[in-house]
Amino acid sequence: MADSSDTGTADERAPTPRPLWTVVDGSVRLLSTRCLRCGTVAFPPQRYGCPSCGADGDALVESLIPAAGTLHTFTTVHLDPKHETPFQVGEVATSADPLVRCRLRIDRPRIGQQLLARIRVGDDGETLEFVAVEEEADRDAADAPEIAGTEEAVDG
């Protein structure tokens, strides 16, 4: 499997998880790690070492990348004893390089379509999900919902 970040096992001694996104001037940015030695941008962010060249320490800097991109692939999950099903997950190809694995909320997912991130406030706090730009625009016209990175969405 290309990515080992897909298991739910939590260690009881786990350190406080790093934040994965932030809001700058009203828009959501993903927090990633950029390697000053080879230029690799990695998401999710981490300080262990560059997955491409192995550089560590000061060679790794925090880097903000747009929380937007195109849909690389997706699936609707029907089997998951720990979460309410069905739900959508996918991979988003960001302009800054990394493929970002994330939750999706799209009516008609289509590979290649433009996506942007939206903060959803639920019972268990804030989560980030990606929505289709075109569907969001339709919805926007209908009843002006919470949109990615607007101040209301963050404060809400």
Added chain:
Amino acid sequence: MGRNILADREVNVVGIGLHPYVRQSERTYVTMGLTAVREALADAGLAWSEVESAYVGNARIGMAAGSTMLKYLGSSGLAVAQVENASASGSTAVRQAAFDVASGATEVSIAIGVDKVAPGRRGGPVMAEVRSLADGLIQPFSHFAMLTERYLDDTGATIEQVAGVAVKNHRNGARNPYAQRQKVRTLEEVLAPPQISGPLTRLQCTPVGEGAAAVIVASTDAIDRLGLDRSRAVRILSSASRLEEFTPGVNMDVALTETTTRQALEAAAVEPADVDIIECHDAFAIEELLYVEAMGVCDEGEAVRRLENGDFDIGGDVAVSPSGGLIAMGHPIGPTGVGQVCEITRQLRGEATGRQHPGARTAIAHMVGVGAVCVVHILQRA
């Protein structure tokens, strides 16, 4: 890359044994493991006391499971180690046993895989400070459902065509008495609910059960000295094992199988076109299509057409997963990679009654595990 030590000194599979792959059962792992080992010893015509080292592949039954089990075969003082490499644990046990013989450290060694249905405990960054936006939401079946969606979009293939892999492998498994699933399935049955993730239905996914497998390897000297049957011996020509490389922009699962298989084939001086049998890590139907292309046994974008043409059937150009593969034979984790070598040995000996691929001479055993790791062996009839 170092030299191929399996070319320095011949390593032969001389004995194979299995405990059938089954759903979770009351049987202990000890019972299943000993069944496989005793069957392998009987198959080889060998006494346990001749086995000098044992590698026990498992991922779910805990520390020292291997050594405590082996005590019940009688005192011999052999060297023992447990091997964990996720789904490739058994393949890695085979590699270590083969390397012991190739290096001259031993004359006879055994690779064993044994596991029970149990929750494995995973390590690594997932337990520490690296989180993703989809923590706990993307199980392996969803990872491969996403690869399926992408494949359908890239190639224009249909899910019916992808599911053809499962139809073939269920058909093969129906002829394998060790398989967890021994039922012929129609395309309609394979595509029927329950839907697991995206286009993946239950019968396109491997059943993860339990069982055991054992493979005894020996030097050619040992075959002669111990009076074993040389005509039933199968050579392990090469072994390759790799951790995936960080290559954004390409399908890393495909790239890993491609580089690992190429390394193994080159070391064995075998061309992809020479391969008669592939036991492939087909935990999900899409994987077989991606991997046969990555292995170079079929051109890119051709896998679906070749599958539909029957080229991957028993009796076709290259029989892919004649055991039924992970989809039908099953995937008890520790045993799986060892079981692949059992099937290949049976096929190359011409002893796979009811599912024999005619004229089988050269084979690939291919496993992938979380990490991701890939382990490939090339085997050939002597």
